Amino acid sequence: xxxxxxxxxxxxxxxxxxxxxxxxxxxxxxxxxxxxxxxxxxxxxxxxxxxxxxxxxxxxxxxxxxxxxxxxxxxxxxxxxxxxxxxxxxxxxxxxxxxxxxxxxxxxxxxxxxxxxxxxxxxxxxxxxxxxxxxxxxxxxxxxxxxxxxxxxxxxxxxxxxxxxxxxxxxxxxxxxxxxxxxxxxxxxxxxxxxxxxxxxxxxxxxxxxxxx
Ligand SMILES: N[C@@H](CCC(=O)N[C@@H](CS)C(=O)NCC(=O)O)C(=O)O
Numbered sequence: 024x025x026x027x028x029x030x031x032x033x034x035x036x037x038x039x040x041x042x043x044x045x046x047x048x049x050x051x052x053x054x055x056x057x058x059x060x061x062x063x064x065x066x067x068x069x070x071x072x073x074x075x076x077x078x079x080x081x082x083x084x085x086x087x088x089x090x091x092x093x094x095x096x097x098x099x100x101x102x103x104x105x106x107x108x109x110x111x112x113x114x115x116x117x118x119x120x121x122x123x124x125x126x127x128x129x130x131x132x133x134x135x136x137x138x139x140x141x142x143x144x145x146x147x148x149x150x151x152x153x154x155x156x157x158x159x160x161x162x163x164x165x166x167x168x169x170x171x172x173x174x175x176x177x178x179x180x181x182x183x184x185x186x187x188x189x190x191x192x193x194x195x196x197x198x199x200x201x202x203x204x205x206x207x208x209x210x211x212x213x214x215x216x217x218x219x220x221x222x223x224x225x226x227x228x229x230x231x232x233x234x235x236x
Contacts, residue, residue: 024049027069027077029056030229031197033128033190034089035076039224040186040215041093045100049078053231056133074132090124093183105183116177116184119168123187127161131194154198162195162205169207174214181215189215193226 026042026049028035042049054060054075061073070077070087078086078095086092097105107113129135131154139145139153165188169176176184192212195202202209215221226232 024081025052025079026050027052027054027066027075027079028229029054029061029075030226030232031194032056032075033194034074034124036190036193036224036226037089037183037186038076038078038092038096039229040181040189040221041096041105041183043220043223044103044105044181044218045096046220047096047100051230055231090120090183093186097183103180105181105186107177107182112177115168116182119165119176119184120187122161122165122168123184123191126164127158127191130157130161131198151198154194155200158191158195158198158200159204162200162202162208166205166207169211171207175211181218181221185211185215186221188212189221 024042024047026035026038028039028051039051054066056075060066061070061075066077067073069079069085072087074087076087076089076092078092080086086095093105107116136150136154139150145153173179175181176188181189188208189212192202192208216225222228
């Protein structure tokens with residue numbers, strides 16, 4: 024398998040973590056989002072949304088959309104489970120995962136930040152306020168869904184919702200979102216990062232990671 028990925032991409036981080044948790048090996052193909060490599064015509068033929076991740080299976084099938092990729096991975100290699108099979112647990116876990124993937128992440132995407140600048144002349148401080156404001160709003164809703172005493176979203180092992188949380192919390196740290204009001208999110212992210220398979224997927228551990236001051 025080949026995973027088209029960018030180190031700081033939270034959607035790539037989710038998929039890297041899932042592949043690692045399942046013990047699957049894959050080749051990483053680097054897509055430099057800051058340099059605009061996602062808009063390269065050759066890459067667009069793989070992923071018309073000009074975004075990472077893209078997973079190309081050994082047989083050549085091309086998968087896009089991180090949540091669909093996670094679903095495919097979990098259906099194909101069921102252990103350890105990332106999406107619960109019990110309908111109620113599944114609905115609860117997916118609600119948390121989708122709160123990150125569908126409500127928070129799209130407002131914080133690179134193309135959105137670039138458009139704030141290009142279309143409206145936003146300053147660095149205004150861009151930070153945008154990122155911090157939308158993350159805090161989304162996190163407030165998610166925090167209220169989380170149990171105060173479980174190591175992960177649903178029990179003792181990370182699932183799809185935990186992978187969405189740990190990756191979004193990386194972005195929150197990057198944009199200096201105040202996190203005092205989100206102890207459950209902070210605990211879950213810390214517990215995820217103590218799992219070697221997830222830590223191996225962390226942006227800083229990717230081949231394209233850069234030292235940024
Ligand atoms: N809903 C898509 C979003 C993919 C996405 O937008 N990824 C970001 C990186 S986290 C990206 O490639 N952004 C490129 C850009 O905004 O130009 C998914 O979950 O795969």
